[in-house]
Amino acid sequence: MPSERRYEMRIERTIVDKLGLNMYDKVSAAVAEIVANSYDADAENVTVEIPLGKALATRKDDGTIDEKGYEIKIVDNGHGMTPEEANNLYLRVGRDRRDEQGDKSREKERPVMGRKGIGKLAPFGICKTIVVRSAGGKPKNGKFEVSHFKIEYEDIMRREKGDKGIIDPYHPDPLEDDGTYDAQRGTIIILKNFYAKRVPDRDTFARQLSYKFAQGLKDFQVAVIDIKKESPADPFTLEEVPLPIEEETRVDASETPVEDEYGIKYTVSGWIAMSKKPYKDEFGGVRIYVRGKCASITRDFGLPAGFTGEFVARSYLVGEIHADWLDDEEDLIQTHRQDILWDSKLGQALQKWGKEIVKQVAKKGKGPRRKKVSDLFLEKSKIEERAKERYKNESIQEAAVDLGKRFGQFAHEDDLEDEDYVEDFSNFILDIAPHQYLVDTFHKIREKAKDGKIDMKELIELFRATHIAELTSFGQIANEKVHTIDVLEERIRDHATQESDLQKILETAPWLINPIWQPITTNQQFKTFRSAFEKWYEREHKVKITTSTQISGQTKRPDFIMMHKNNAIRVIEIKPPGHTFDTTDFDRFNNYVDSFEEFFNKHPSFKDDFPNKARFTVVTDGVNLDSKTKKAWKSLMDDGTIEACKSWEELLRDTKQFHHDFLEARDKFQENEI
Numbered sequence: 001m002p003s004e005r006r007y008e009m010r011i012e013r014t015i016v017d018k019l020g021l022n023m024y025d026k027v028s029a030a031v032a033e034i035v036a037n038s039y040d041a042d043a044e045n046v047t048v049e050i051p052l053g054k055a056l057a058t059r060k061d062d063g064t065i066d067e068k069g070y071e072i073k074i075v076d077n078g079h080g081m082t083p084e085e086a087n088n089l090y091l092r093v094g095r096d097r098r099d100e101q102g103d104k105s106r107e108k109e110r111p112v113m114g115r116k117g118i119g120k121l122a123p124f125g126i127c128k129t130i131v132v133r134s135a136g137g138k139p140k141n142g143k144f145e146v147s148h149f150k151i152e153y154e155d156i157m158r159r160e161k162g163d164k165g166i167i168d169p170y171h172p173d174p175l176e177d178d179g180t181y182d183a184q185r186g187t188i189i190i191l192k193n194f195y196a197k198r199v200p201d202r203d204t205f206a207r208q209l210s211y212k213f214a215q216g217l218k219d220f221q222v223a224v225i226d227i228k229k230e231s232p233a234d235p236f237t238l239e240e241v242p243l244p245i246e247e248e249t250r251v252d253a254s255e256t257p258v259e260d261e262y263g264i265k266y267t268v269s270g271w272i273a274m275s276k277k278p279y280k281d282e283f284g285g286v287r288i289y290v291r292g293k294c295a296s297i298t299r300d301f302g303l304p305a306g307f308t309g310e311f312v313a314r315s316y317l318v319g320e321i322h323a324d325w326l327d328d329e330e331d332l333i334q335t336h337r338q339d340i341l342w343d344s345k346l347g348q349a350l351q352k353w354g355k356e357i358v359k360q361v362a363k364k365g366k367g368p369r370r371k372k373v374s375d376l377f378l379e380k381s382k383i384e385e386r387a388k389e390r391y392k393n394e395s396i397q398e399a400a401v402d403l404g405k406r407f408g409q410f411a412h413e414d415d416l417e418d419e420d421y422v423e424d425f426s427n428f429i430l431d432i433a434p435h436q437y438l439v440d441t442f443h444k445i446r447e448k449a450k451d452g453k454i455d456m457k458e459l460i461e462l463f464r465a466t467h468i469a470e471l472t473s474f475g476q477i478a479n480e481k482v483h484t485i486d487v488l489e490e491r492i493r494d495h496a497t498q499e500s501d502l503q504k505i506l507e508t509a510p511w512l513i514n515p516i517w518q519p520i521t522t523n524q525q526f527k528t529f530r531s532a533f534e535k536w537y538e539r540e541h542k543v544k545i546t547t548s549t550q551i552s553g554q555t556k557r558p559d560f561i562m563m564h565k566n567n568a569i570r571v572i573e574i575k576p577p578g579h580t581f582d583t584t585d586f587d588r589f590n591n592y593v594d595s596f597e598e599f600f601n602k603h604p605s606f607k608d609d610f611p612n613k614a615r616f617t618v619v620t621d622g623v624n625l626d627s628k629t630k631k632a633w634k635s636l637m638d639d640g641t642i643e644a645c646k647s648w649e650e651l652l653r654d655t656k657q658f659h660h661d662f663l664e665a666r667d668k669f670q671e672n673e674i
Contacts, residue, residue, distance in 0.1 A: 006083065006087070006149075006171075006178070007083075007086065007087050007149050007171060007172040007173075008087060008091065008169050008170070008171055008172075009091040009092075009093065009151070009156075009169065009170045009171075009172060010093070010169045025125045025126070025197075026125075026126075026208070027050075027056070027072075027126055027197055027198075027199050027200065028200065028205055028208035028209050028212075029122065029125070029208075029212075030122045030123045030125050030127075030191070031048060031050070031072065031074065032208075032212040032213075033119040033120075033122035033123075034074045034119070034122070034123070034189050035048070035074065035209070035213070035222055036113045036119060036212075036213075036293055037119055037120070038074070038076035038187065039110065039113055039213075039217070039220055039292070040110070040112040040113055041076065041078030041079050041080070041105070041106075041187065042078050042079050042105050042106060042107045042108045042110065043077050043078030043186070043187075043220070044077060044219045044220060044221065045076065045077050046075070046076045046220075046221070046222045046223070047073075047074070047076075047223045047224075047225060048073075048074050048209075048222065048223070048224045048225070049071075049072065049073040049074075049075070049225045049227050050072045050073075050205070050224065050225070050227060051068075051199055051226065051227050051228040052199055052200070052201060052202045052205055052224075052226040052228065052232075052233050053198075053199060053200065053202065053228070054068065054070065054198070054199055054228050055068055055196075055197070055198045055199075056068060056070050056072075056126070056194035056195075056197045056198065056199060057194040057195060057196050057197065059196040065194075065195065065196060067193070067194065068194075070192075070194070070228075071190055071191065071192045072127075072190070072191040072192075073189070073190050073191075074188070074189045075186065075187075076186050076187050077185070077186040078185075078186055078187060079106055079107060079136050079185060080134045080135045080136025080137070080144060080185040080186050080187050081134040081136045081137075081147050081187065082136055082144075082145045082147060083145065083146075083147040083179065084137075085136060085147070086132065086134060086147040086149070087147075090120065091172070093121065103328075108219065110292075111291040111324060112291065113291050113292060113293040123189075123191050124153050126191065126194060126195060126197045127153075127192060127194045127195065128152065128153040128154060128193040128194075128195075129150060129151070129152055129153070129191070129192045130150065130151045130189065130190070130191060131149075131150045131175070131188075131189070131190035131191075132147065132148070132149055132150070132151070132187070132188075132189060133146065133147070133148045133175070133177060133188040133190075134146070134147050134148075134186070134187040134188070135147075135181070135182040135184065135185045135186060135187075136185050136187075140181065141181075142183065143181035143182060143183055144181060144182050144183075144184070144185040145180075146177050146178060146179065146180045146181060147178060148174065148175040148176065148177040148178040148179075148180075149172040149173060149174045149175055150172060150173050150175060151170075151172045152172075152173070155170065156170045202233040205224070206224065206236065206238060207241065209222070209224075209238060210238045210239070210240075210241055211241070211287060211294060212293060212294050213238075213292060213293060213294070214293070214294075214320070214322065215241075215320065216240065217292050221237055221238075222237065222238040223235060223236070223237045223238075224236055224237075224238070243275055243279075244275060244276040244277070245273040245274060245275050245276060245318060246273060246274045246275070246276060246365055246368050246369065247273070248364060248368055249273045249274040249361050249364040249365040249368065250272075250273040250361075251272050251273065251357055251360050251361050251364075252271055253270045253271055253272060253319075253321045254267065254268060254269045254270070256268075256353065256357070258323070258346075258349050258350050258353040259349065259353070260345060260346060260349040261345065261349070266323070266325050266346070267325075268321055268322065268323050268350075268353070269321065269322045270289075270320045270321035270322050271319055271320065271321070272286055272317065272318070272319030272357050272358070272361050273317075273361060273365075274316045274317065274318070274362075274364070274365035274368070274369060275316045275318045276372075277316075278315040278316055278413060278414065279316075279318060284297075284299070284317075284318065285297045285298055285299040285300075285317060285318065285319075286298050286299075286317060286318065286319035286320070286321060286354070287319065287320050287321075288321055288322075288326075289320065289321070289322045289323075290322075290323060290324055290326045290327045291324055291327060295326065295327070295339065295340055296339045296340045298354065299317060300317065300358055301350075301351050301353075301354030301355045301357075301358055302342070302351055302355070303354075303355045303359070315412070317361065317362075323350065326340060326347075326350070370409035370410070371409065373408060373409050373410075373411055373412075373413060373416070374404075374405050374408040374409035375408075376413065376416055377404060377407075377408030377409075377411055377416055377422070377425070378404050378405065378408060380416055380422050381404060381408075381422050381425065381426040381429075382426075383400055383401060383426055383429060383430070384397070384400075384401050384404075386400075386426065386430060387400035387401060387430060387433065390430055391433070391434075393437075395437055396437045397433075399433045399434070399436045399437040399440065400429060400430055400433035400436075402436070403429045403433060403436055404426075404429050407425070407429060481509075481511075484505070484509045484512070485512070485652075485655060485656060485659065487505065488502075488509075488512060488652065488655075489652055492577050492648045492649075492652060495577070497576065497577065498576075499557060499574060499575070499576045500549060500557040500558065502574055502576070503549050503557075503558055503561050503574060504549040506561065506574070507548065507549050507550065507563065507572075508550075510563055510565070510570075512651065512655050513572065513644075513651065514565075514617075515655070515658045515659075517563070517565050517570075525564075525609045526564040529564075529569065529606055529610065530547055532603065532606070533547070533596075533599055534546075534547060536599055536602075537595055537599075540595075540598075541595070545559045546558040546559055547559065547560060547561060547562040548561060548562060549561060559592075560572060560573045560574075560592065561574075564610065566612065567610055567611050567612045568610055568611075568612035568613060568615045569596070569610050569613065569614045569615070570614075570615055570616075570617065571596070571614055571615070571616045571617070572616075572617050572619070573589055573592075573616060573617070573618050574618075574619040574620070575619070575620040575621070577621055577648045579621060579622075580620065580621065580622040580623065580624045581618065581620040581622065581623045582624050582625065583625050583626050583629045585620075586625055586629050586632070586633060587629075589616075590632065593614070593616065593636065593641060596613065596614035597613070597614070600613050600614070614641075615640065615641065615642075615643045616641060616642045616643065617642070617644045617645075617646075618642060618644070618645040618646075619645075619646055619648060619651055620645070620647065621647045621648055621649075622647065623645065
């Protein structure tokens with residue numbers, strides 16, 4: 001058995017954390033670094049044995065790690081290492097291997113991927129123990145000497161400083177095969193004693209590992225074997241992953257070299273294009289390879305917003321370019337070897353080059369992508385079929401399809417997989433189709449008048465078209481309003497109706513309360529007021545209130561609802577059908593009245609936005625107050641603070657009377673079958 005101190009590694013504890021634990025927290029990233037070392041060792045075949053889709057370890061409730069008994073093994077048939085080589089080369093962290101061994105591999109003269117000798121620390125991002133078994137060197141009696149040892153993270157970290165204040169070197173433990181001989185050369189790396197990590201599923205792991213290396217590396221193959229016992233995936237070999245692209249958008253990177261500030265040109269090879277679908281994984285964006293290994297991924301080379309085709313480019317841009325000069329005479333790859341030093345002069349030159357290429361690709365991709373998405377929307381929405389079902393007039397049907405083509409091109413493909421999105425988008429287009437037909441018709445009339453060649457028969461036909469379009473539009477509005485009235489009536493008659501249901505109806509259709517109140521988009525002034533008032537009220541009264549049903553994820557019933565109309569905050573206080581507004585209700589209501597008055601007095605700037613301050617509407621089936629409270633109620637009614645007090649039946653009667661014309665329009669709309 002060789003000496004226990006045969007192997008030696010000199011390394012600071014902080015370096016292990018910074019270059020291992022904190023930089024390579026993905027299983028695929030740690031494995032990729034080991035595979036890259038196999039490539040540099042002239043391996044032709046690498047096998048990765050790993051439990052795909054399984055947790056390597058989990059964290060218990062008490063914080064301890066629950067090991068699952070797995071190991072990850074990476075085996076290659078490279079030139080391997082003797083114990084002496086392992087000690088002098090592998091265990092020397094931070095050495096520049098190219099200064100000592102050149103920038104080509106020992107036998108195949110491959111451009112080596114590694115440079116700083118830190119890739120060996122990558123596994124410490126996922127585990128605490130690394131076992132190395134390697135056979136190499138010159139054969140003796142046809143066999144190769146074996147180096148066999150393990151590196152323990154915790155042993156490295158627990159070292160003490162010596163007498164001179166210098167931390168002691170770390171001595172990896174030699175294992176049983178150390179110093180023996182093998183008939184075959186090559187290296188085996190075993191990872192175990194894992195942190196709480198999970199191996200991705202087959203497809204994800206294959207994707208994450210394959211993008212790390214350039215396609216078409218000569219004489220180099222990586223096979224993956226799933227070692228989990230239950231339903232293991234079939235073994236597979238990392239292969240070129242085809243990216244479906246829009247060929248007409250493809251730009252050959254080699255056609256335009258990168259030029260630095262001194263006019264020196266640097267050759268780039270590869271391509272950049274628009275994909276046929278957006279990629280959210282590792283294949284999204286442009287992968288930049290240096291010596292066959294991915295050094296960076298960029299979505300846009302730092303291009304500022306506002307360029308033609310920006311949305312398309314950021315969502316669909318893909319590519320693979322090669323720039324070995326980034327790691328040639330000058331090392332322009334960051335220490336962790338996962339990104340480029342963009343602030344360097346050559347990094348900035350590459351960035352400038354990339355921005356121009358992205359603009360070219362984006363411009364080329366604008367038209368094809370819009371056509372594709374437009375066709376996809378028409379297919380998924382079935383807008384033509386639905387237009388024929390809704391409208392008997394062929395011109396309105398055509399207007400709907402035309403709108404579908406024009407609006408559909410601006411959708412995002414991911415959104416078109418959402419049935420609710422497609423449904424809402426389709427209904428919007430169908431609703432405005434008559435309006436579009438009306439606009440188109442008026443445009444035709446204007447053009448005819450401009451030419452001075454108006455045929456009376458044709459003009460009559462055009463005006464007839466405007467009548468149809470107007471009637472259709474009006475009929476749709478009527479239909480929607482009457483439907484809302486029907487829903488309100490149904491809720492009023494239902495004794496199980498919740499107060500929040502009625503609040504939501506009134507907030508979305510304020511014309512039910514007052515015919516001249518129409519729904520409008522909440523503006524910033526009102527948003528600011530709502531937020532400020534709610535926070536102030538909570539601070540002053542130690543009670544959190546809600547003033548709207550429109551808040552996403554809202555579960556609490558609003559205390560009241562609030563709108564802004566005619567330079568005033570309109571507060572709607574409602575009670576469920578059958579409820580009588582009593583003295584207790586008034587005390588609570590009057591507290592809100594006083595709070596609004598106090599808030600406006602303490603925050604006079606809001607008076608400029610809402611000079612009429614707060615006005616109240618009460619909807620309740622009866623008012624029963626004591627004599628003292630009646631006087632306070634009457635005072636609020638007399639000064640206009642309370643604008644209206646209606647029962648639910650009165651509210652329903654008034655809105656039906658006002659919208660009587662809409663009922664008739666709806667009937668006429670249906671009778672004409674437009």
